[in-house]
Amino acid sequence: MAYDERSDTGSSSDAHDGCQRGKMGAQQVTMPKHIPFPEHSTTPEWLSELIMCCFTMGATIVQFINIYRTNFWLPQSHTRMMVNIELIDPFLRLLLIVLNTRRLFYCFLLGNWKNQGHYILQWGLKYGYAALVQFSIGYCSYRLYLKHTYMLIFYISYPVVVYLVIFGFQLEPFLRSRFELPGVYINDMPVHSCTTNPEQIRHEIEILREDFNKRFKQLIFTCMLNAYLVLIPCLLAFTVHYNVMRAAQHCIIVCLGAFSLSAVFLYPAKYSDTLHRATLHLGCWQRMDRDLQAAPSQLIVAxxxxxWNRYAVYGNGTVVKHMGGLFRSQGLVTVATPGNASHVRFYKLFQNPTIIYSTLATLQAAVLLVEIASLTAAGIEWHFVLSISFVAFTSMVAFFKLVRDYIITKQLYRAECATTYN
Structure with missing residues (x-):
């Protein structure tokens, strides 16, 4: 970890001298300047959960149409319904509804009690609601098991195993896609504290890094769960003949669509800007003694x-020695720990978040082009046209937000570089 929680081995006077040197270092270097982030609309948690719930529910309904569709338009057809609802197990429908709506209902419940300060009631609401959801899932799974083979146990246990591998026995990620870690948060978003204290900066980086990793785990689990919810109807359709390739393709495009929507909601431009500001204070160290061509000159530099002093703030181009290595600072200021791989990755990733949004927007554009091209191969299969059109329409929402965030961050950081280095 970047933040050293161990006590110093030196005397208190040495620590005091180190703090004084850190203050002197902070005065000798130019601290980074942050440009105010534009106040563009950000999606609140309840709206993001509503959109994701509608997307998953709609994708599941379309999958049922792919499997249990009827020829309702034919004159000799004995039904005027689009889907043979009587062939769909009612407990399967209830199971999918509970899994789809669990976070949306909890978000509304949490919004009514979050700002009232009743911690005991919030605790009881959290665990009571979680117990009700888990009981409903368990009961539906048991009733489905009575009607199907033992393979159903494997099908139902898949999301449980994935959840335990990713989150362990934590309950909060099951109920919310956004959850706060110990630190400063406003509206479920971390806040950057602009300070010159090196240890506080490294501690803030650890909090932000942990928050980013938890959000990424939530991103992976959400897209996998959405793909599972449109796959489980196929696994339980034992008595129905359907186009397996079309159903599998629908699962893939739903997984990609859920990935894009989750990335937009979990990593908005305002969030990446907070991590970018912390990166400007963190800086980065480049190892010099591994360059064999520059070996003769390393002795003079060394x-x-x-x-390296943990209490000091170093300017750009400063050379330090630490743990037998020789490092040169990068960035306007540097307080990172030399040789810390997590600090290097954090700096490289969020030094310019525009690259993240440009990459996601390019991938989303490629997915949209593939989906549009798939419509030409759908032919007269109206149900497949419906599934592709539904996912493509919802994917355009994510594409619009990604392009907007890319344009905003590009213009913002271009102005920031001009202000900082000129």
Missing amino acids: ANALN
Whole structure:
């Protein structure tokens, strides 16, 4: 970890001298300047949960149409319904509804009690609601098991195993896609504290890094669960003949669509800007003693290098020695720990978040083109046209938000570089 929680081995006077050197270092370097982020609309949690719930529910309904569709338009057809609802197990429908709506209902319940300060009631509401959801899932799974083979146990246990592998025995990720870690949060978004204290900066980086990793785990689990919810109807359709390739393709495009929507909701531009601001204070160290071509000149550089001090703030191009290595600072200021791989990855990833949004927007554009091209191969299969059109329409929402975030961050950080280095 970047933040050293161990006590110093030196005396208190040494620690005091180190703090004084850190203050002097902070005065000698130019601290980064942040440009105010534009106030564009951000999606609140309840709206993002509503959109994701509608997307998953609609994708599941379309999958049922792919499997249990009827020829309702034919004159000799004995039914005027689009789907043979009587062939769909009612407990399967209830199971899918519970899994789809669990976070949306909990979000509305949490919104009514979150700001009232009743912690005991919030605790009881959380675990009571979780117990009700888990009981409903368990009861539906048991009734389905009585009607089907033992393979159903494997089908139902798949999301449980994936959840335990990703989150362990934590309950909060099951009920919310956004959850706060210990630190400063406003509206479920971390806040950057602009400070010159190196240890506080490294501690903030650890909090932000953990928050980013938890959001990424939530992103992976959400897209996998959405794909599972449109796959389980296929696994339980034992007595119905359907186009397996079309159903599998629908599962894939739903997984990709859920990935894009989750990325937009979990990593908005405002969130990446917070991590970018922290990155400007963190800086990065580039290892120098591994460059074999520059080995003769390393002795001269090493003789003039400073010993890295955890309390100091270093300017751009400063050379330090730490743990037998020689490092040169990158960035306007640097307080990162030399040789810390997590600090290097954090700096490289969020030094310019525009690359993240441009990459996601490009991938989303490629997915949209594939979906549109698939419509030409659908032919007269109206149900497949319906499934592709539904996912493509919802994917355009994610594509619009990604392009918007890309344009905003590109213009913002271009102005930031011009202000900082000129």
